[in-house]
Amino acid sequence: MAGSYEAMWEKLNLDLEAHAGLLEVLGKFYGDIYLSQDKRLRGMEYLDFVLSEIHGLRIKELQEAKAQGRKVVGTFCVFVPEELVYAADAIQVGLCAGAEAGFDKAEKILPRNTCALIKSFVGFKLSRLCPFFESCDLIVGETTCDGKKKAYEIFADYAPVYVMEIPQMKHACDRDLWKAEVLRFKEAVEKLTGRTITAESLKKAVRLINDRRRVLQRLNRLRAAEPTPISGRDVLLVNQVSFYDDPARFTQKISELCDELEQKIARGEGVADGAQRVMLSGCPMAIPNWKLPYIIESSGAVVVGEESCVGTRNTRDLVDESPDTLDALLDALVDRYMRIDCACFTPNQERLDHIVAMARELKVKGVIHYGLSFCQPYGIESFKVEKALRQAGIPMLTIETDYSMEDVEQLKTRVEAFVEMIR
Ligand code: SF4
Ligand code: SF4
Structure with a gap:
């Protein structure tokens, strides 16, 4: 890919040498974790292609759209209402923060004991490694946790940042706050794009994003079959790519993947004979954070669900499509996003x-709770998750880790012991 896109990357002011190194590592990692799998679905070729062209073709598309006057908005959290961005004919991309690249630079301005996700997004920007970052006309942050909130203040020196305030409770006054924030964001998007969001454009955008959620819901229903017809790693990848690719194309391609999955289920074919069904829960896993799912699926288990923002939290709830007025559609948007259980x-x-x-529902034998080191919200909440699952008779393993590969052997030993215990 490198040869044909170098001029574009140079124009985006990427550090070409460091970027080439990143692509090499990413390609090798992807090969080991994904391409090595047996009995993969043909439809996964689309995902392989998207990944192989993630800094190439998709960036070219974004640049072409920008040349036609469309704006690109980057986000880090599923709280940012994508529908408003598409209703103003802009494009939204989820900015990944799943690798250690750039940590050395990030740690110069952030405390070392900051969660890996935050260090990653700061590090990618400071190291000029990500063409998505460099394509963004606006980067939207949110006040979900203190680490992110304060990091965006620093980040604003390097990129055009807009921050949404996210409520922390769910009383009526919190909904009022969130509604005010959604309206403020609508204005910011209109200002950025020079377009006015109308009832028609918002309704169309709601359908576009709901369709993507619906196809992911279908995938989640199908993957729950016994025997498990698709690996957890592959479904994680589908969810990760949903943040980058064009929504309509993604929906179409995943719909085809689901058709293939249905045929596979009808033939009774599985991907992991005898593997124990487990569910992942906790922090989101951004590309290329595939470490834990790979360890789990190399230890006699198969992941059949992800309770995560790169998983069901992002797809579970739809926006009500029935209203016809702008006000009612905005209220539907506010209500849908208030249901997020971060x-x-x-x-x-x-x-x-x-x-x-x-x-x-997924008939899992156990849950693996994944928390990034130094993530207080998920780390502390894991105690309550464990208690709730214990009361339901479902064992849970708590894993706290980051993006480094140093603890792979130690994690493997713990996961293998857990799988043995639930067997
Ligand atoms: S877990 Fe999800 S909702 Fe919570 S801050 Fe992260 S991306 Fe946002
Ligand atoms: S993983 Fe935790 S600490 Fe890190 S950004 Fe997300 S909520 Fe904040």
């Missing part, structure tokens, strides 16, 4: 209820 909320009983219900 650990930044207190109390957060909904998340505990969702985890137990999901574990039962």
Whole structure:
């Protein structure tokens, strides 16, 4: 890919040498973790292609769209209402923060004991490694946790940053705050794009994003079959790519993947004979954070669900499509996003209820709770998750890790012992 896109990357002011190194590592990692799998679905070729062209073709598309006057908005959190961005004919991309590249630079301005996700997004920007970052006309942050909130203040010196305030409780006054924030964001997007969001454009955008959620819901229903017809790693990748690719194309391609999955299920074919069904829960896993799913699926288990923002939290709830007025559609948007059960909320009983219900529906033998080191919201909430699951008779393993590979052997030993215990 490098040869044909170098001029574009240079124009985006990437550090070409460091970027080439990153692509090499990413390619090798992807080969080891993904391409080595047996009995993979043909439809995964689309994902392989998207990944192989992630800094190439997709960036070229974004640049072409920008040349036609469209704006690109980058985000880090599923709280940012994508529908408003598409309603103003802009494009939204989820900015990944799943690798250690750039940590040396990030640690010069952030405390070392900051979560890896935050160090990663700061590090990618400071090291000029990510063409998505460099393509963004606006980067939207949020006040979900203190680490992110304060990091965006520093980040604003390097990129055009807009921060949304996210409520931390779910009383009526919190909804009022969130509605005010959604309206403020609508104005910011209109100002950025020079377009006015109308009832028609918002309704169309709501359908576009709901369709993507619906196809992911379908995938989640199908993957729950026994025997498991698709690896957890592959479904994680589908979820990760959903943040980058064009929504309509993604929906179409994943719909084809689901058709293939249905045929596979009808033939009774599985991907992991005898593997124990487990569910992942906790912090989101951004590309290329595939370490833990790979360890789990190399230890006699298969991941059949992700209770995470790169998973069901992002797809579970749809926006009501029925209203016809702009005000009513905006209210529907506000209500849908208020249902997000991120650990930044207190109390957060909904998340505990969702985890137990999901574990039962998926008939898992155990749950693996994944928390990034130094992430207080998920780290502290894991105690309540464990208690809720224990009361439901479902064992849980708590894993706290980061993006380094140093603890792979230690994690493998713990995961293998857990799988042995639930067997
Ligand atoms: S876990 Fe919370 S802060 Fe992180 S992406 Fe999800 S909603 Fe946003
Ligand atoms: S993983 Fe935790 S600490 Fe890190 S950004 Fe997300 S909520 Fe904040």
